[in-house]
Amino acid sequence: MSSSRRIRLTRALTAAALLAALAGCSAPTPWVKPYEREHFADPIMSFNRDPISSVYLDHVLESREGARGATGAVGGGCGCN
Amino acid sequence: MQLAERRGASREGRAQQVRLLSPFRRTLLALCVIAAPALGGVLPEDRADVLWHDYNGGDITVKGPSVLVQKKAGDSLSFSAGYYEDMISSASIDVKLSASPYHETRKQENVGVEYLHGKTTYAMGYIHSKEPDYIANTTFYSISQDMFGDLTTVTLGYRRAWDQIYRDIKQPDGEIVNDPTFHERADHRGYTLSVSQILTRNLIADFNYELLTDQGYLANPYRKIRYLSPGQGNGFTLADQIYPNTRTTNAASLQLKEYLPWRASVAGSYRFFRDTWGVVAHTVEADYTHPWRHWVFDGMVRWYRQTHADFYSDLFPYANYQNFMARDRELASFTDWTFGVAASYQFNVPGAPWISKSSANVRFDHLYIDYKDFRNALLASEYGAGNEPLYKLNANIFQVFVSIWF
DSSP: OOHHHHHHHHHHHHHHHHHHHHHHHSOOOOSSOGGGOGGGGSGGGOTTSOHHHHHHHHHHHHHHSSOOOOSSOOOOOOOOO | OTTSOOTTOOHHHHHHHHHHSOHHHHHHHHHOOOOOOSOTTSOOOSEEEEEEEEEEETTEEEEEEEEEEEEEETTTEEEEEEEEEEEEEEOOHHHHHHSOOEEEEEEEEEEEEEEEETTEEEEEEEEEEEETTEEEEEEEEEEEEEETTTTEEEEEEEEEEEEEEEEEEEOTTSOEEEEEEEEEEEEEEEEEEEEEEEOSSSEEEEEEEEEEEEEEOOSOTTOEEEEEOTTSTTSEEEEEOBOOSEEEEEEEEEEEEEEETTTEEEEEEEEEEEETTSOEEEEEEEEEEEEETTEEEEEEEEEEEEOOOTTBOSSBSSTTOSSSBBOOGGGSOEEEEEEEEEEEEEEOOTTOTTOOEEEEEEEEEEEEEEEEEEEOGGGHHHHOTTOSOEEEEEEEEEEEEEEEEO
């Protein structure tokens, strides 16, 4: 491959990479419009409808199992003997 | 709320603030958060809950009250405060083997604040837990950002906890006091990444990742290991557990929730867990919620399985068999199932126009744990050490609570 051809190829690849990067920076168009999200306002769609109850149940299970975390809840430490 | 920007601060001022932060502090600032699973950009509702809980299983009863109040101040600030109490009465299999039945109370208080600025929510809080032989202080911080047309919410979290561990002993006169020769500490750090994503007009996903590190005294000072000693007693001897002083855990979970055509919702979740002690765990859960007139009914099934820690054994071959040794059943291999049902009734409170909504709620869960390598050592005299039946735990968990929105 000649050096001029290599330079052209490099420039083309650089331009393509820049375009791809710019495309990545632009915010995607929301595919679910705000007026189509009424179901998410319904309390039954909440992942944590009653925090006082879910935090308690997480605490009970975490005290008896080796695994912990990634439940979205923050608990205080305890001896849990 | 030093993390929050003042309303109306100039762009230059904000840039100046950012420049004042070193790269390390900027990184720390980015990590200073805890997962709040709610969608960002919306403060919690003004709400108060009063709950009574009751756990009964494995010859342990734990019951007590819990209160949580959340209240907004203006459009940007929300405060929360809570109180929780465990009144414990324990004669569990571990207690019967190596200690004596006991009663104690754990009290926990927590406060928190959230600040909403544009599409960003900053939160921080403090939790204090105290029982006669354990004191824990936890602080947590989080930052949530709505993006991509509010279809996506990203939350970063950080928490830090300091524990002080004591050991109770019974004096000759029967009084229970802290052992003056035993006072240990443990420190904990947690880092969380959470992404909530609206996928379709009926489907939402929630991804959580959490890294936790512990350093210090991580064992239970009351529990013992046992090792074979043929010809002595029941064929085994008890000895102190020896734990590593550090632990790092990784957990990642994915939840999906779908709105059904007849106004109900179904959810499924999976969590993978692994730690540096050799424990690997899988959790699968399915939930169904069905409103009917003034009622909301919930059903839940949860399956959990874990492998044992590298240094766990139900019965070691001899004393000082290895450098780390544990027999805590939380580190054994086991499978558990949880079945839960709940009912919530919404009603109006006459003569209290400031209450916009209220509900009375009851929830029952049954927990069944099937241990694979934790034996009922209390039956050693009957079956012989190492040949006892595997232990199984059945527990009933009740919750009754009232909620009001104002």
